[in-house]
Amino acid sequence: MANWIRFSCADGAVGFGTLSEYGRRVMRYEGSPFDIDGTQPTGEEMGIEEVTLLAPCQPGKIVALWNNFYALSKKLDKAPPKHPLFLIKPARSVIGTHEAIRRPVSYDGKIAYEGELGIVIGRRCSSVSVEEAEAAIFGYTCVNDVTAGELLQEDPNFPQWCRAKGFDTFGCLGPTIATGFDWRAAHVITTLDGVERQNYPIDDMIFTPAEQVSLISHDMTLEPGDVIACGTSLGIGSIKDGAEVCVSIKGIGTLVNRLL
């Protein structure tokens, strides 16, 4: 089990590393866990205060699920789906922890947080079995799947999932990618300005992470660094301008983003 981060240094260099000493120290690596050549430890160690955390990966796409928790499915009175139901958030939606969620210039409606588990793909996979899918998962991160809620049903003929969720800065990822992580034992906890708003067990999930990767890999090739946002459960709500959302998963860390 390791916690991978991606960071920039004071000199502008960008790199990958793992955390040690309860997150206080960074062990620096050469290369990227998402490149074919992988990573090599450099032996260099830094204090966490010497680096700026970035989104822990740079997905070409985020595949974001809807209706993937039994509790939410029951509350919405919608049957559990037979296949993961998803939309795509583009690469430019991604930000890391402590980066600002930016209100779109063209939208003054409600903006919602959705705390989620994120699966980070480690190997290219296409039409893989559940077992192969398990091996293709590099690790897990926290996701805030931000949504311009009032756009979703703005047009009566076409629910605008990609538009409502695709804005730049609406795909918050981080702070780390945890490898060897036991998602079955974890909860997603979301706070809004310090007040707990979501706290749900991940094992209430309809499609497990390996099932998601396997099934979605039959729909499209998943690439190293791609993220599947596993869907949210009960407790989503609006973020007032200026408010801070924290998504925490024990073993991964706390993803912090303010709406500006």
Next chain:
Amino acid sequence: MANWIRFSCADGAVGFGTLSEYGRRVMRYEGSPFDIDGTQPTGEEMGIEEVTLLAPCQPGKIVALWNNFYALSKKLDKAPPKHPLFLIKPARSVIGTHEAIRRPVSYDGKIAYEGELGIVIGRRCSSVSVEEAEAAIFGYTCVNDVTAGELLQEDPNFPQWCRAKGFDTFGCLGPTIATGFDWRAAHVITTLDGVERQNYPIDDMIFTPAEQVSLISHDMTLEPGDVIACGTSLGIGSIKDGAEVCVSIKGIGTLVNRLL
């Protein structure tokens, strides 16, 4: 006005060039029209038979519109939308002319062709005006927006646009990118095994290309090489396994893809 192609040579080198002599000759360029450094003519000339055409750009995303032609909107009895209605097709969906559309291993239902005009973005743009949008368009290509039609409404609660249209090889682009192209004077003509199935005037479009780029750039940053598929009009239908679809736009060329 020029017709840009992307190609590979017998030695495996990949490059950009423009066509001359009615498409018989290729003028080779260094660099890419989508890189900040742009292109330089090399002076090298080749016969078209010496190269293999590739998709003319490598979009990070295809933004694909639904209900963007008055004739189709009327036939569907749906009001023209107030904002472009779109989904995202991922990068791996892209293929070029004469590459095969592959039937997904997990799907034995109907697969539809949709002949469309594609806008190719030349400059990064975010929240730009219609005038700025016009200047951000590099050129135009043909699109076959392939769709696994029976997946769209498979789940009663969530129309699966990204899934039905996102499969690898379902985003056919090419054969060229035409710059300085007058879309108002052109038709999209689609043939299925040589029989004309679509022939519609592009100026029946609800949102013009510059309006699409401007409005969508308020939803997400558009990057050089990204493609907006402008939506289709009347005459879409199913492709039988083994059948060949040609999408032709005068001034751009004919995009040819067979379903295998």
